[in-house]
Amino acid sequence: MSSDLPLPAYADIEAAAQRIEAATIRTPLLENPRVNDRLGGRLLIKAEPLQRTGSFKFRGAYNFISQLSPDQRRAGIVAWSSGNHAQGVAEAARLLGTPATIVMPIDAPAIKVANTRASGAHVVTYDRIKDDREAIARGLAEREGRTAIPPYDHPWIIAGQGTIGPEIVDQAQSAGASLDAVIAPCSGGGLSSGIATAVKAISPGTQCFAAEPAGFDDLARSLATGTIQRNERLVGSFCDALLAPCPGNYTFALARKNLDGSLVATDDEVAGAMELAFREFKLVVEPGGAVGLACVLNGALPIQGRTVCVVCSGGNVDGEVFRAALATAARRTA
Amino acid sequence: MSSDLPLPAYADIEAAAQRIEAATIRTPLLENPRVNDRLGGRLLIKAEPLQRTGSFKFRGAYNFISQLSPDQRRAGIVAWSSGNHAQGVAEAARLLGTPATIVMPIDAPAIKVANTRASGAHVVTYDRIKDDREAIARGLAEREGRTAIPPYDHPWIIAGQGTIGPEIVDQAQSAGASLDAVIAPCSGGGLSSGIATAVKAISPGTQCFAAEPAGFDDLARSLATGTIQRNERLVGSFCDALLAPCPGNYTFALARKNLDGSLVATDDEVAGAMELAFREFKLVVEPGGAVGLACVLNGALPIQGRTVCVVCSGGNVDGEVFRAALATAARRTA
Numbered sequence: 001m002s003s004d005l006p007l008p009a010y011a012d013i014e015a016a017a018q019r020i021e022a023a024t025i026r027t028p029l030l031e032n033p034r035v036n037d038r039l040g041g042r043l044l045i046k047a048e049p050l051q052r053t054g055s056f057k058f059r060g061a062y063n064f065i066s067q068l069s070p071d072q073r074r075a076g077i078v079a080w081s082s083g084n085h086a087q088g089v090a091e092a093a094r095l096l097g098t099p100a101t102i103v104m105p106i107d108a109p110a111i112k113v114a115n116t117r118a119s120g121a122h123v124v125t126y127d128r129i130k131d132d133r134e135a136i137a138r139g140l141a142e143r144e145g146r147t148a149i150p151p152y153d154h155p156w157i158i159a160g161q162g163t164i165g166p167e168i169v170d171q172a173q174s175a176g177a178s179l180d181a182v183i184a185p186c187s188g189g190g191l192s193s194g195i196a197t198a199v200k201a202i203s204p205g206t207q208c209f210a211a212e213p214a215g216f217d218d219l220a221r222s223l224a225t226g227t228i229q230r231n232e233r234l235v236g237s238f239c240d241a242l243l244a245p246c247p248g249n250y251t252f253a254l255a256r257k258n259l260d261g262s263l264v265a266t267d268d269e270v271a272g273a274m275e276l277a278f279r280e281f282k283l284v285v286e287p288g289g290a291v292g293l294a295c296v297l298n299g300a301l302p303i304q305g306r307t308v309c310v311v312c313s314g315g316n317v318d319g320e321v322f323r324a325a326l327a328t329a330a331r332r333t334a
Numbered sequence: 335m336s337s338d339l340p341l342p343a344y345a346d347i348e349a350a351a352q353r354i355e356a357a358t359i360r361t362p363l364l365e366n367p368r369v370n371d372r373l374g375g376r377l378l379i380k381a382e383p384l385q386r387t388g389s390f391k392f393r394g395a396y397n398f399i400s401q402l403s404p405d406q407r408r409a410g411i412v413a414w415s416s417g418n419h420a421q422g423v424a425e426a427a428r429l430l431g432t433p434a435t436i437v438m439p440i441d442a443p444a445i446k447v448a449n450t451r452a453s454g455a456h457v458v459t460y461d462r463i464k465d466d467r468e469a470i471a472r473g474l475a476e477r478e479g480r481t482a483i484p485p486y487d488h489p490w491i492i493a494g495q496g497t498i499g500p501e502i503v504d505q506a507q508s509a510g511a512s513l514d515a516v517i518a519p520c521s522g523g524g525l526s527s528g529i530a531t532a533v534k535a536i537s538p539g540t541q542c543f544a545a546e547p548a549g550f551d552d553l554a555r556s557l558a559t560g561t562i563q564r565n566e567r568l569v570g571s572f573c574d575a576l577l578a579p580c581p582g583n584y585t586f587a588l589a590r591k592n593l594d595g596s597l598v599a600t601d602d603e604v605a606g607a608m609e610l611a612f613r614e615f616k617l618v619v620e621p622g623g624a625v626g627l628a629c630v631l632n633g634a635l636p637i638q639g640r641t642v643c644v645v646c647s648g649g650n651v652d653g654e655v656f657r658a659a660l661a662t663a664a665r666r667t668a
Contacts, residue, residue, distance in 0.1 A: 028362055030384065033425075034452050049616035050364065091367075111613065118368050275653065279445065282383035282618040282649035315616035319609065319660040326653040 007253055008155040010201035013162040013194065016063040020163060023062050023095060027051050029171040029309070032280045041303035042177055043296065046168055047283055049315025053115070055241075055289070056161055056191055056313050057081075057088030057151075063160030064149050065089070065096050073098045078146045080104075080126075080137040083112030084241055084314050085151040090119035101146065103137045109240060109318050128235055128243075152188030153248025161191045165198025168309050169206075177307045179206045183292040184311035186210035186219050186262060188244035189251030191313060196258035209301060210255065210262040211292040213237040213270065218246045219255060220262040228252055238267035238325075241288030241314060263301055265294035268332060273297055274322070275329030277312060286317035287325065341587055342489040344535035347496040347528065350397040354497060357396050357429060361385050363505040363643070366614045375637035376511055377630065380502055381617055383649025387449065389575075389623070390495055390525055390647050391415075391422030391485075397494030398483050399423070399430050407432045412480045414438075414460075414471040417446030418575055418648050419485040424453035435480065437471045443574060443652050462569055462577070486522030487582025495525040499532025502643050503540075511641045513540045517626040518645035520544035520553050520596060522578035523585030525647060530592035543635060544589065544596040545626040547573040547604065552580045553589060554596040562586055572601035572659075575622030575648060597635055599628035602666060607631055608656070609663030611646060620651035621659065 030045040076099035079089040093100035100121040141148040196208035221229040230246040273293035277285040364379040410433035413423040427434035434455040475482040520526040530542035555563040564580040607628035611619040
């Protein structure tokens with residue numbers, strides 16, 4: 001179904017913004033003068049952990065399901081996800097009265113599985129290494145007449161996630177800031193390509209970057225080679241939300257057009273970013289949600305004398321993992 | 335100087351709101367449908383950890399210093415505080431170009447001392463048990479011609495903290511909620527009495543409560559007896575920000591007039607509230623900032639079938655303490 005649709009443009013993101021406005025939270029843009037002093041630039045944090053379901057994924061999910069026909073909504077939807085898309089889809093489905101089945105990896109964070117169930121979704125688990133989650137989900141969709149909601153490679157999903165772009169530009173303007181660069185975490189690329197598509201349309205002088213975990217830099221390598229590259233491993237990053245095997249067709253096409261590059265941070269740098277978000281912004285950020293911030297703190301994206309907006313994309317992290325990240329960061333600075 | 339001023343009224347809070355508007359953050363009112371379902375009521379969280387300096391104290395400090403004469407501002411200010419008032423005063427002084435000296439307990443959280451210094455203030459330490467911090471500060475003020483800024487018992491401070499009240503009522507209205515009750519943490523009572531004064535003026539049907547740590551319930555006992563009661567101990571609560579020895583004269587007079595009571599929670603219940611704020615609201619709340627939430631979760635303030643706004647008043651907590659709180663909460667629910 002998605003193959004017929006053209007690449008999403010800024011007008012699609014504007015339409016998505018109207019569609020989701022009443023159901024979503026206009027998350028705040030946080031700033032801390034002390035941090036700015038230390039960095040020698042202006043750091044703005046778009047706080048998507050405060051979004052409904054604790055991550056940006058609710059935006060795309062709600063934009064998608066609200067475009068289904070009454071018949072499609074009655075028949076239900078199915079999605080596959082390591083956790084945040086699962087929660088976003090489950091909650092959007094609940095609000096829009098659609099039965100949801102979600103295919104999740106057996107090692108997904110407990111908090112993400114519990115929350116998906118709490119929104120009333122039926123959860124089916126799979127093994128990240130042995131099973132093909134998309135095949136399981138598409139099989140279910142076919143057998144039960146459900147609509148499959150892909151996690152990133154669909155124009156409706158990308159347009160939904162892209163709604164963060166105009167919010168950032170508008171909020172930065174209200175704060176008297178002119179944006180030199182925006183950076184957002186990247187797994188399959190729905191968030192980063194959606195935001196870049198919006199930002200380049202409204203503020204063409206602003207650079208747009210994706211951020212990936214070291215060793216899972218499929219987008220960086222895809223942009224470098226001009227063809228879609230896969231990650232060698234499918235497990236093993238601290239950033240559980242950023243383990244998509246490769247960019248999608250839609251997201252890669254948009255990334256080539258609108259992204260200025262994809263930057264990389266290590267797991268330890270991500271833990272340091274989570275600690276900074278905790279200490280200076282009082283915000284809980286999950287590992288995958290902090291990789292953009294890590295790319296500013298490790299110098300991959302220079303901030304000195306500039307204004308940089310970092311999207312912190314989610315905050316669904318188990319207490320044990322969060323405690324370990326704070327402990328890691330404390331050891332590094334001790 | 336403060337003894338000449340009348341009790342602050344709603345008009346003073348309105349004036350304070352105008353005075354501080356450009357310098358403060360209108361912190362968001364957070365809500366989570368899943369939490370509401372579980373509680374059987376509507377829980378709104380006023381997220382003051384996202385305030386400048388990480389707590390509500392900036393409001394009162396900025397309202398106070400901005401009313402000083404040019405001569406007084408040049409001569410500088412002095413304040414005594416376990417940490418959040420210190421940071422609020424230091425940052426407000428920096429913004430308004432006033433030299434600041436802050437008297438802090440030697441066992442104040444490291445993060446609070448470091449942040450106070452980072453705002454350019456001179457820090458003088460004291461011993462909570464042996465020394466009289468107010469005497470040290472007032473001595474300094476006299477010797478150096480500085481203005482002393484009390485942590486809570488002054489109409490300008492109370493009016494500044496009270497600005498949270500109209501924000502809550504306005505934001506609740508925007509969210510389609512009619513407030514049955516508001517609860518705010520209480521140490522000396524500036525926050526809770528200020529908010530209650532505003533809320534009772536705008537929304538007389540809304541109940542207003544203070545929240546105190548068990549064993550440090552000086553306000554609850556003062557309200558019960560009709561005279562100011564002191565805490566037996568000055569140290570030993572997990573809630574480092576809530577250790578004032580007794581209500582102030584202004585704050586107690588306002589509390590008697592406008593508060594419907596003061597509720598109590600144990601340290602373990604506070605740790606549980608910090609964990610809920612972490613898990614469901616992605617918000618870092620310090621122990622003293624979470625005692626109002628703890629009073630909802632422990633049933634002291636009933637929420638079933640009602641709408642309750644909880645002020646989470648600050649988020650300045652050391653990583654080690656936060657990790658310990660999450661671990662305590664995990665043990666309790668295991």
